[in-house]
Amino acid sequence: MRNIKPLKLILAYIALSPNVTTAEELRIMSWNMQWLNHHASSPVLRDTDDFTQIKSIIEHIDPDILAFQEVGSLKAMTMILPPKQYDILLSSRTDHPRYTFPNTNQFTGFAIRKNIRYRELPDFTKINLNKKGLRYGKNLKIWWQDQQIHLLNIHLKAGCKQSKRSKACRQLKKQLKLLSLWLKTRIENNHSYILLGDFNYPLYTSLNNKKEKQHNHWFFKQLGIPTTALKQHKTSFSCQIKIHHKKSRLITYTQPIDHVISDKINISKLETYQYTNKEMSSNQLSDHCPLYFSIP
Known part of the structure; x- marks a missing residue:
């Protein structure tokens, strides 16, 4: 009888907490972490409090898998994730000066909770296009329930706006055409997949x-898949961030550039983490809001 009250408290906590993932759900998070690095040569400098707050946000979302972008080192990841709980995999993007930024690098990668069965696959190197500053895709296969799921974490070329003839759009188009080959292989082999980042x-x-409609059509035409593969956010998208150009100010994005694409997998609760004013006022977080979702 003495154990009934603690058990009731535990059950009540599970029922009320939105961030408790049951054994029947796999929670996946994606976050561009804006030049996250542990050394002083990083373009974005962070102190101990900043790393602590980033760690707190990850703990709040409590992902089984974190797909990250713009991370400069394994050490930086161990400052925000406990190595005893997660395996951390960085892309093998070359450190050659031809492909890096001054004094630092940007890697994609995954952090996988140790109870998740997975296989690390070769990086998707082609979307680097042999261009300075472009990133490799991090490739992974996981086993979840009765599914085998291929995950590809990407960080594509920035700067493609309205004119599809611009240099940035031409490079992005090449990347999308290469990704279409990866998608074609998944579809032809009846593989379940998630493309995210x-x-x-x-x-x-x-x-x-x-x-x-035309904006979306151009993008998915290059990928060779229907626009319905784009996963919808649970609520209307909004992301308020703090930027630092000469002086700090808050801006709000109303259209996401971080996405989740999948054709077969039942993805639920796709949401964006909203930074609080307190988090933004006192910390250097990121110029992207984390997104996260669950697979039943």
């Missing part, structure tokens, strides 16, 4: 007008 291209979920 920083696409650096806004994709509209509302499609309120012709312009938005």
